[in-house]
Amino acid sequence: MSEMQTSPENGISNEPYEVLSSEELGKYLVAARDLTPGDLVLTERPLVFAPKAMPDPEAVMPCVGCYKPIFTDAGERCAKCGWPVCSGNCPGLKDIRHHAAECEVLSVRPDCVLNDMADYYRHDALLPLRCALLQKTDPEGWKKLLEMQSHMECRTPGTEAYDEADEFIVEYLINNFASKLDDKIKKLYDITPELLHRICGIIDTNALEIRLPQGTELNALYSETYKMEHSCTPNTKHTFSLTPKDRKDLYTITIKAVVPIVKGHHISTMYSHALWGTQARRQHLKDTKYFSCKCQRCSDPTELGTYLSAMKCLGDGTKPCDGIHLPEDPLDDETDWACNKCSVKVSNSQVNMVISQMGEEVENVLMMGGSITMLENLICRLSTFLHPNHYHLYSIKHSLIQLYGRQPAYTSHEILDKKIKMCRDLIAITKALDPGNARLSLYNSILHHELHSALVMKCKIRNEDCSAKKVEDLKLYLAEAKTAIDIALSSLKDDMEEVSGKKLQDVLNNSKRDFEKYCKEKKISV
Template sequence: MGHENGADCVYEARTSEELGRYLIAARDLAPGDLVLTERPLVFGPKATLDPEATVPCVGCYKPVLTDAGERCAKCGWPVCSGNCPGLSDPRHHGAECAILRMRPECVLDNMAEYYRHDALLPLRCALLQTTDPERWKKLSEMQSHMECRSPGTDAYDEANEFIVEYLMNNFINKLDDETKNKHLPEISADLLHVFCGIIDTNALEIRLMEGTELLALYTNTCIMEHSCIPNTKHTFSHSTKDRNDLYRITVKVVVPVLKGSHITTMYSHALWGTQARRQHLEDTKYFACRCERCADPTELGTYVSAMKCLGDGNNLCDGIHLAEDPLDDETDWACDKCGVKVNNSQVNMIISQMGEEVEAVQMMGGTITMLENLLCRLSTFLHPNHYHLYSIKHSLIQLYGRQPDYTSEEILDRKINMCKDLIEITKKLDPGNARLSLYSAVLQHELHSALVLKTTIPNSDGSVKPVDVVKLLIVEAKSAIDTALDSLKDDMEELSGKKLFSVILESKKHFKRYCKDKNLVV
């Protein structure tokens, strides 16, 4: 295997009974080195959050208004325009239209049930057998984990109800023999289930500039092994001269990788604790992660899963509870000082309840008071670095210094310390900005804003801050905003990255004007 552009291959493919297929470095690799780049085998839209309001065009995936959008003249599915180039392109809507037109009537109500956009990718997988036999062959070699998706499992039953029966009953079973032989010579409910397994196991998520999300399958990228401290980052091309390069993936090294070392990516959230990550991977990818972070009770010294010890009921204790064996799903949690133990089911229940509270407050657009009260209450039970507290603090720092009554030097110092604490955790969990680049950028930007604002606040006695103090704050602020912009250098093709970069760049312009007005040379 090699790059599609013919460059020397920097990796070798290996196989083991434990890991299946995986990649190792063929030579020492440095940050920025290209690992691979390839076009997707097949891609398709995910379901939107509010299909009654907007749905993706089946030709180009731009959001279209559900009740006012145009429809494909042949199959009736929502489109941005009858002239959308994707409607005739077999990689998009061109091939599937012949199948979808088996149900030509249109509706405006119950859009989520009637137009199931998440069923399009499995259908496009099936259509590869006639639209691109070479890609069909590569797709057929991908892992589906059907041994874990038998009837009665949640994965099988969900796919059966929302994807397989939907496609079979509404479209495929209505095909005449000529159309079926032309487009889907091999098709069955079982085959569609295999495609659902392949997608769940291997697909990568692509967020488009307009906000729509796609899923895509890649031949070589899917071989990369998971690690909760990945050494690569991948990006997707969204605007290209060659339409065949649309959604091409590029995988680059983000930290040094020695020859023979495994080349890794991440299929979970870097800010989840070990039990949450491992459970997610077992449920969706069907393997138990045993990486360095998962095996370390302290999670690389961050303690993002640790809990405080409350003692034995008679004596208080200031120790912390850590999982005795993080790789054992039933492990006890033991205090590092007094030896008190808590069983895993109790910990899971407590952490789950706290997570629901955090999510509820943030979904309501939590105020500073709400967030501070929750932070205070949960801090009684959790280590200061716990990922639930990280989430609350990350919200608070974006409010401190930006709302009336929260701009005092005391508040700014609190914000600065929070930023620095979270930056340290983030760097340990993701030293190469592979997964947490947006979090890092926000933290550095908020640190910058707090430092600059602090220079404008008089001392407690009303006097102006000395020039040397101001200079130190300004130098640190410049470093923070430069780091924020640099952390987003690989996120400019995504809407969230581009918007955040624009906001931070505007802050840097204001910062330069401020320094000029104050005659500060940095």
């Protein structure tokens, strides 16, 4: 691989990273010095951002000035362009980084409607429009935007990505707005179908999603962050500033190392879900980012020893086998799956069909808020075919441990022991996949909290022979419970801007207070 080193773009020699480039990766970041967990890699304001459409836009839409959810049919309208807003006094309406620049373009369509609102006000088209408006509002930012990959060679007419962008964004912006601009405004902005398609490619390839506390979501582009390459075992974590003192710092991204990064090693992030199996992750990355991941985890049939995608061998029909099926070459989409104990092989298409059917069943049960009985029955059925660590079983078990010990019929020693083992097993998988809490911090925190709860509950109920527990036994349980609650809280340290992080922290703090009170009552020091 040929590499060309370029100087850090801000010119500061003490930067923690350098920008390099290669034919295979394009631009990417490497550590300019040894980095330790918690070290700042970079922080930057967004180049451009805009709201995504909400799940039910006919009922609720985001305000175009502050992105607060508003009732579609009852909300106020921007006095100039007619788009739904929370209030005519929303500060974002006059802010060039929010609504001010686009308002001039959007206002060329004079009429407002009350029917088919989701088609009339397409919020997903706002980010491409705001990108195009950088030509005038931020010429330097516009140059940086055009440096980003668009993968237009993969987005040709007839492809799903091109046709979707054409129908829902390009034609919408051209027909309703760009074609109606007067000559004076047209000279300021080059808004053509070709340019909009390129911008859509840039957004799909490089945009990051930001979840806001009020329930809406944004997409944002960052001029330096986009250079970070993907890895399914990322060594950094990113957070967004959602409540800054200065509004100009809104949505600033902060990227920190979560594991040691040796000088010269690549700095990476993750663009897929850490709890998906290798084939699902690689397919998602091909579909959305147009590359085939070859990272350490994707290259390892066992996925770092977790066996997250492994299947059980059912034998050759004449005798059973207790072996497991793994892909012979996980980087080959058509690879056979071979048993590690017998000669039986299964085709990739057969595996995909089974896993897809199981995935639908798991998703349906979890969406319904499955009961303990439903979840246990599902585990029992799927365990015939799947390795105990399979990601479908992980999902079910993660739900199940949050029910065990909380319902009257499920608080016995046997159930609590089952819950404790399940927690420990899932914690081991989570730690192997994400040792630095880059992607699974909430999962990890919940697992340790549930382990803590089960251990404390074990202390509080009498032995099966109705005798009280010995102090030595209590100390063992409580020592592990203390470690678990401390890890649960520590896992959340970078998630305090997230609503889910704050809520979980409140629950954990209450559990810790109850724990300390119990230890004091029992006069046990741990």
